[in-house]
Amino acid sequence: MEQLINDLKLQIKDALNLEDLSMEEFDENAPLFGEDGIGLDSIDVLEIIVLLEKNYGIRLANSKEGKAIFQSVKTIAEYVQANRKK
Amino acid sequence: MAEQKWAGTTYGNDWMHKWLIRMLRYIDIRILYLFVALFIIPVCLVLNPSRGIAYRYFRERIGYGRLKSAWKTYVNHCLFGQVVIDKFAMYAGKKFNVEIENYNEFLNLAAQQDGFVQLSAHIGNYEIAGYTLVAESKRFNALVFAGEKVSVMQNRNKMFADTNINMIAIRPDMSHLFEIDKALANGETVSMPADRINGSPKYIEHDFLGAKAKFPLGPFSVATMRSLNVLAVNVLKTSLRSYKIYVTPLHYDKTTTRKEQIQQLSKAYVAELEKRVRQYPTQWYNYFEFWA
Numbered sequence: 001m002e003q004l005i006n007d008l009k010l011q012i013k014d015a016l017n018l019e020d021l022s023m024e025e026f027d028e029n030a031p032l033f034g035e036d037g038i039g040l041d042s043i044d045v046l047e048i049i050v051l052l053e054k055n056y057g058i059r060l061a062n063s064k065e066g067k068a069i070f071q072s073v074k075t076i077a078e079y080v081q082a083n084r085k086k
Numbered sequence: 087m088a089e090q091k092w093a094g095t096t097y098g099n100d101w102m103h104k105w106l107i108r109m110l111r112y113i114d115i116r117i118l119y120l121f122v123a124l125f126i127i128p129v130c131l132v133l134n135p136s137r138g139i140a141y142r143y144f145r146e147r148i149g150y151g152r153l154k155s156a157w158k159t160y161v162n163h164c165l166f167g168q169v170v171i172d173k174f175a176m177y178a179g180k181k182f183n184v185e186i187e188n189y190n191e192f193l194n195l196a197a198q199q200d201g202f203v204q205l206s207a208h209i210g211n212y213e214i215a216g217y218t219l220v221a222e223s224k225r226f227n228a229l230v231f232a233g234e235k236v237s238v239m240q241n242r243n244k245m246f247a248d249t250n251i252n253m254i255a256i257r258p259d260m261s262h263l264f265e266i267d268k269a270l271a272n273g274e275t276v277s278m279p280a281d282r283i284n285g286s287p288k289y290i291e292h293d294f295l296g297a298k299a300k301f302p303l304g305p306f307s308v309a310t311m312r313s314l315n316v317l318a319v320n321v322l323k324t325s326l327r328s329y330k331i332y333v334t335p336l337h338y339d340k341t342t343t344r345k346e347q348i349q350q351l352s353k354a355y356v357a358e359l360e361k362r363v364r365q366y367p368t369q370w371y372n373y374f375e376f377w378a
Contacts, residue, residue, distance in 0.1 A: 043286040
């Protein structure tokens with residue numbers, strides 16, 4: 001699980017150009033949205049959706065499901081571990 | 087200070103829209119054009135901050151003199167009135183002549199298995215003829231503002247009920263993103279405006295008509311995410327009953343970094359938009375501080 005969390009952090013950092021955010025600062029429990037967390041927005045979510053499809057074969061089509069999955073890197077990792085096809 | 091953000095909805099209330107559609111079934115459209123030009127536009131020009139925004143656009147961006155800018159501001163508002171009337175005339179069942187430039191470019195992409203993206207702008211009248219470009223084999227998804235008036239949405243739904251057209255409304259719960267992604271992954275077409283920042287505040291800056299302007303990052307990011315082909319589609323009014331659709335492929339290097347792809351694609355879009363705005367300067371309808 002820890003390896004998957006690190007992989008996801010690297011992939012998200014790379015896809016979203018989060019150059020200023022170090023791996024140490026990138027807390028897997030931090031909320032992805034809002035000022036208290038990483039501060040991602042709707043376009044970033046779409047990037048992550050495509051990233052999950054390309055790297056793990058996961059296709060998310062339900063927005064209600066998405067809300068719970070995209071809370072933090074850890075919740076994404078848990079979902080990936082349970083549903084990955086690659 | 088003038089508005090920096092667009093309200094995302096058609097002017098007027100549902101009652102006004104319904105009466106306009108009913109009226110347009112029986113009266114000559116030119117009578118309405120004349121009524122609007124003589125009685126509505128002068129009042130709007132007095133009351134609405136769009137007057138100053140349009141004047142500055144003609145003066146500073148297009149480079150007209152003071153008198154010409156003032157006159158073109160009036161013409162621009164009259165034309166805007168006409169395209170709104172045309173939109174409702176279309177809902178009332180009236181037909182317009184539509185000419186398409188580079189139709190083959192559209193047909194080529196429509197014949198391919200992959201989805202593609204159509205980028206529009208708030209010039210001319212995309213709604214009236216933009217939906218002419220719909221392939222029978224490929225579903226067309228248009229991104230629309232969820233806050234649009236009920237009458238407009240109802241008429242759109244009625245018009246497109248038996249077609250291959252699907253409306254995706256931009257919503258705060260981000261459900262539209264899942265719909266866009268699903269459509270593109272299924273090889274469908276997604277059409278979206280790329281000249282107004284709405285939803286995500288992220289933007290990319292380009293020189294546009296001689297000054298820096300901000301364009302939304304989203305549409306360019308969505309297109310490059312799956313390395314999709316992109317068309318710029320602009321629909322301009324050419325006469326009382328005619329429109330011309332300009333279809334232009336926007337090229338970018340799909341092998342370079344995402345950041346560079348977005349830069350190249352947005353630059354190509356802005357260049358095409360500038361070309362059309364210079365060709366039809368009075369059909370620019372972004373009534374907010376675009377260059378702020």
